Amino acid sequence: SQQGEEDPQALSIQEGENATMNCSYKTSINNLQWYRQNSGRGLVHLILIRSNEREKHSGRLRVTLDTSKKSSSLLITASRAADTASYFCATGGSNYKLTFGKGTLLTVNP
C-alpha cells in the first residue's frame, strides 16, 4: 500500500532556482527518507530524517518534517541541470520495510 504521496507530480525550473517538493503520509513513522532516481536507473538515498527531528541539511538539500501534519518537504537550493531526476519520499515504520510514494519528476532547464 502506498503511504507517501509527493506533490507536485512534476516540477520544471531554471538552473539556479530553488526546487521544493512535498510529501504527505498517513500513519506514524520511525523515519522519513528521500531518494533520487535518474531516468532508467536505480534509486539513490539522499537523506534520512528521524521522527523526533524537525529539520536536516546535507549540502544543497534541506529536509523538514512535521509529524503533526504528517508531511515533509525537500528543498534543493541553487539547482543544476544535473539535478534533473525523479525524487521519492519513503516512510519507515516498525519493521524494516519502506513505503515509497509515486515521486516528483524534477526538470532543471539550463
Next chain:
Amino acid sequence: DVKVTQSSRYLVKRTGEKVFLECVQDMDHENMFWYRQDPGLGLRLIYFSYDVKMKEKGDIPEGYSVSREKKERFSLILESASTNQTSMYLCASSRGSLAKNIQYFGAGTRLSVL
C-alpha cells in the same frame, strides 16, 4: 561503497517462460527487497527477506516467488511469465536496523514479456 548488482539490465522473455532475476549485494546486509516500478504506480514491494531462507510477502506477491539461500543473493522468480509482468524490477538491500534502514538499490532490470 555498497554495491547491489542485478544480473541483467534488459531482458526479453516469452509468455509462459520461467524467469529468474538475480541480485547480489556485497555489504553483508541482512535485508533484501524486490520491487517493481511502473509508470504512475511508483515502487511496489513484491517480496522481502530479513535473513537467509526467510521471506515475507510484500504488497504484490502474486505470480512471483523468491529464494535466498545465501546472505548476499536474493533471487526473484516468475514461475510463468505473463505480459502484465512487463516492468522495471529493482532490487535493494539494507542493514537490520530500524533506526537507519537506508536501502541501497541496484541499477534495475527492465523486463519485457512478449
